[in-house]
Amino acid sequence: xxxxxxxxxxxxxxxxxxxxxxxxxxxxxxxxxxxxxxxxxxxxxxxxxxxxxxxxxxxxxxxxxxxxxxxxxxxxxxxxxxxxxxxxxxxxxxxxxxxxxxxxxxxxxxxxxxxxxxxxxxxxxxxxxxxxxxxxxxxxxxxxxxxxxxxxxxxxxxxxxxxxxxxxxxxxxxxxxxxxxxxxxxxxxxxxxxxxxxxxxxxxxxxxxxxxxxxxxxxxxxxxxxxxxxxxxxxxxxxxxxxxxxxxxxxxxxxxxxxxxxxxxxxxxxxxxxxxxxxxxxxxxxxxxxxxxxxxxxxxxxxxxxxxxxxxxxxxxxxxxxxxxxxxxxxxxxxxxxxxxxxxxxxxxx
Amino acid sequence: xxxxxxxxxxxxxxxxxxxxxxxxxxxxxxxxxxxxxxxxxxxxxxxxxxxxxxxxxxxxxxxxxxxxxxxxxxxxxxxxxxxxxxxxxxxxxxxxxxxxxxxxxxxxxxxxxxxxxxxxxxxxxxxxxxxxxxxxxxxxxxxxxxxxxxxxxxxxxxxxxxxxxxxxxxxxxxxxxxxxxxxxxxxxxxxxxxxxxxxxxxxxxxxxxxxxxxxxxxxxxxxxxxxxxxxxxxxxxxxxxxxxxxxxxxxxxxxxxxxxxxxxxxxxxxxxxxxxxxxxxxxxxxxxxxxxxxxxxxxxxxxxxxxxxxxxxxxxxxxxxxxxxxxxxxxxxxxxxxxxxxxxxxxxxx
Numbered sequence: 001x002x003x004x005x006x007x008x009x010x011x012x013x014x015x016x017x018x019x020x021x022x023x024x025x026x027x028x029x030x031x032x033x034x035x036x037x038x039x040x041x042x043x044x045x046x047x048x049x050x051x052x053x054x055x056x057x058x059x060x061x062x063x064x065x066x067x068x069x070x071x072x073x074x075x076x077x078x079x080x081x082x083x084x085x086x087x088x089x090x091x092x093x094x095x096x097x098x099x100x101x102x103x104x105x106x107x108x109x110x111x112x113x114x115x116x117x118x119x120x121x122x123x124x125x126x127x128x129x130x131x132x133x134x135x136x137x138x139x140x141x142x143x144x145x146x147x148x149x150x151x152x153x154x155x156x157x158x159x160x161x162x163x164x165x166x167x168x169x170x171x172x173x174x175x176x177x178x179x180x181x182x183x184x185x186x187x188x189x190x191x192x193x194x195x196x197x198x199x200x201x202x203x204x205x206x207x208x209x210x211x212x213x214x215x216x217x218x219x220x221x222x223x224x225x226x227x228x229x230x231x232x233x234x235x236x237x238x239x240x241x242x243x244x245x246x247x248x249x250x251x252x253x254x255x256x257x258x259x260x261x262x263x264x265x266x267x268x269x270x271x272x273x274x275x276x277x278x279x280x281x282x283x284x285x286x287x288x289x290x291x292x293x294x295x296x297x298x299x300x301x302x303x304x305x306x307x308x309x310x311x312x313x314x315x316x317x318x319x320x321x322x323x324x325x326x327x328x329x330x331x332x333x334x335x336x337x338x339x340x341x342x343x344x345x346x347x348x349x350x
Numbered sequence: 351x352x353x354x355x356x357x358x359x360x361x362x363x364x365x366x367x368x369x370x371x372x373x374x375x376x377x378x379x380x381x382x383x384x385x386x387x388x389x390x391x392x393x394x395x396x397x398x399x400x401x402x403x404x405x406x407x408x409x410x411x412x413x414x415x416x417x418x419x420x421x422x423x424x425x426x427x428x429x430x431x432x433x434x435x436x437x438x439x440x441x442x443x444x445x446x447x448x449x450x451x452x453x454x455x456x457x458x459x460x461x462x463x464x465x466x467x468x469x470x471x472x473x474x475x476x477x478x479x480x481x482x483x484x485x486x487x488x489x490x491x492x493x494x495x496x497x498x499x500x501x502x503x504x505x506x507x508x509x510x511x512x513x514x515x516x517x518x519x520x521x522x523x524x525x526x527x528x529x530x531x532x533x534x535x536x537x538x539x540x541x542x543x544x545x546x547x548x549x550x551x552x553x554x555x556x557x558x559x560x561x562x563x564x565x566x567x568x569x570x571x572x573x574x575x576x577x578x579x580x581x582x583x584x585x586x587x588x589x590x591x592x593x594x595x596x597x598x599x600x601x602x603x604x605x606x607x608x609x610x611x612x613x614x615x616x617x618x619x620x621x622x623x624x625x626x627x628x629x630x631x632x633x634x635x636x637x638x639x640x641x642x643x644x645x646x647x648x649x650x651x652x653x654x655x656x657x658x659x660x661x662x663x664x665x666x667x668x669x670x671x672x673x674x675x676x677x678x679x680x681x682x683x684x685x686x687x688x689x690x691x692x693x694x695x696x697x698x699x700x
Contacts, residue, residue, distance in 0.1 A: 129625065134509060134511075154593070154595045155621075155622045156595070156596040156601075157595055158596055159484060160594060162593060164592075242511065242514075243515035244507050246507070251506075253628035275505045275506065275603070276479050278607070281603060282635065
């Protein structure tokens with residue numbers, strides 16, 4: 001009887017130890033930051049009238065190289081256990097610093113011959129977001145958008161106020177001359193000349209007046225090893241824009257959206273149409289409410305843009321690493337890191 | 351045989367006449383502008399810490415009277431075969447011209463002691479939209495937003511550029527002094543004083559720093575006899591706002607959205623949270639994709655706002671005239687025209 005009692009006590013003790021061990025394991029697992037997701041990175045450098053015929057070999061090479069450089073830099077962040085937000089910012093800073101894209105250094109000119117930049121970023125984990133619009137002296141608007149998200153209680157800051165916030169945060173400021181590139185200046189002159197010729201025929205400043213230089217917005221979506229999605233977009237807007245025009249890029253829901261429950265999205269194209277369609281958010285909602293795949297939802301969003309006569313494209317990445325890059329233009333600068341960790345860049349239709 | 355032939359010809363002739371008549375009827379029906387929808391009008395004047403205890407009888411009376419006046423004016427537009435866009439603009443102009451609401455005349459002050467106004471409007475029939483942000487001298491920002499929609503190829507204009515466009519369109523401009531009201535000035539002084547006291551404890555300018563004067567945005571949704579929905583929102587933003595802060599009111603998808611396929615929505619509350627939740631558009635998408643009623647979809651949108659710790663409310667009206675006015679604050683200035691054409695105004699929780 002005594003032996004029986006002892007063995008029962010032993011069994012109970014063992015059970016207690018086992019349960020405690022299980023709880024400790026559970027706690028460790030919850031605190032763990034062990035990678036349990038494939039990292040993913042997808043980028044774009046704008047959609048538009050981009051055809052093989054309109055491209056020189058030299059220009060094509062420059063785009064391939066810069067998009068590859070951005071992809072590799074962003075992927076390196078993710079591989080070193082960085083966050084999707086860090087990867088998105090890293091990628092967009094590289095594209096902003098290149099004169100090839102209509103963002104940062106390569107921003108197009110306004111009607112007045114100035115450069116006014118917009119950008120936004122969103123964190124899929126917390127749904128926090130930051131955006132800046134109509135800034136003129138900020139070297140990397142994407143960095144400022146991130147500071148708005150992380151160092152202010154706000155989501156969107158515009159104009160001089162946004163710049164004052166940037167200065168208070170030690171953001172790198174540049175004179176307007178920094179944004180001068182001959183190519184963009186020539187595009188403005190062409191647009192103004194075309195507008196003069198068209199002035200009798202139609203309303204000034206319609207998007208169709210400045211087809212050249214309308215596109216070139218840059219964007220990035222990423223999924224990090226912690227399973228967190230992020231999205232960012234940066235642009236110089238449209239050539240010959242007037243009146244403090246702001247497009248979809250700094251509008252959360254229109255040009256940029258990220259939500260761990262669904263996907264991360266960055267858009268490029270006729271900003272006005274992407275705002276009216278609330279394009280980026282619609283991809284997320286179509287996944288959430290209709291149970292569509294990211295591919296199907298993104299295609300439907302681009303269809304909607306087409307139906308209201310807008311053009312452009314988007315990149316969308318879901319929480320499981322599935323992604324898509326639909327567009328209804330002739331081409332879209334775009335790229336991703338493939339299954340083997342190699343950067344893949346595309347420009348034209350498949 | 352002859353008689354039989356004749357009767358067959360007669361029957362055929364009659365059939366042709368009948369078919370022709372049917373086609374004519376159909377054509378007439380298509381061209382008809384006969385009212386086939388009940389008109390609807392719903393408005394809000396902001397959600398927030400509005401309790402019976404904090405209200406004087408005099409103040410309460412002023413709110414009831416002004417909201418009633420706005421409802422009656424908007425309803426008169428709809429009864430005279432006006433469009434939902436006209437009704438929305440009419441209503442919001444009246445609320446903007448009153449010192450009671452945080453929009454137009456009664457706009458709150460920025461940290462610098464200026465007034466910066468935002469507004470947006472959207473046409474549910476065409477999905478066209480117009481918005482202005484950070485304008486300082488426009489008497490009725492809702493009117494300027496409508497001109498952006500109708501007289502420019504753009505959706506959103508900000509700051510000085512938006513004002514330049516307004517001037518080019520002959521919009522009524524006012525000096526900043528027009529927006530001075532003692533009540534709002536005192537709210538700014540209180541907010542600045544509170545911020546000083548709190549500065550050691552927390553980050554400056556968090557929304558919680560300026561609870562007084564955070565709310566009071568105005569909005570309107572309408573359904574006209576042609577079955578077209580429209581939505582509009584106008585605000586002075588938040589007391590003591592800095593750095594060109596822009597909230598949800600001028601953001602299509604966040605503070606304002608209209609789509610004949612689903613509903614028209616105008617929001618009020620912590621703008622940052624409504625942007626992050628893309629609140630107005632989410633109501634529409636929940637109806638479209640999940641088949642929810644406007645009531646259920648709007649409640650879910652406010653639940654989402656609550657889940658990310660935001661406060662506020664919204665008004666939403668569907669294409670069949672069903673509407674809802676949910677909020678998660680103590681009160682919301684709100685009203686509608688009831689089944690008998692009578693204006694109904696409410697302030698507190700039911």
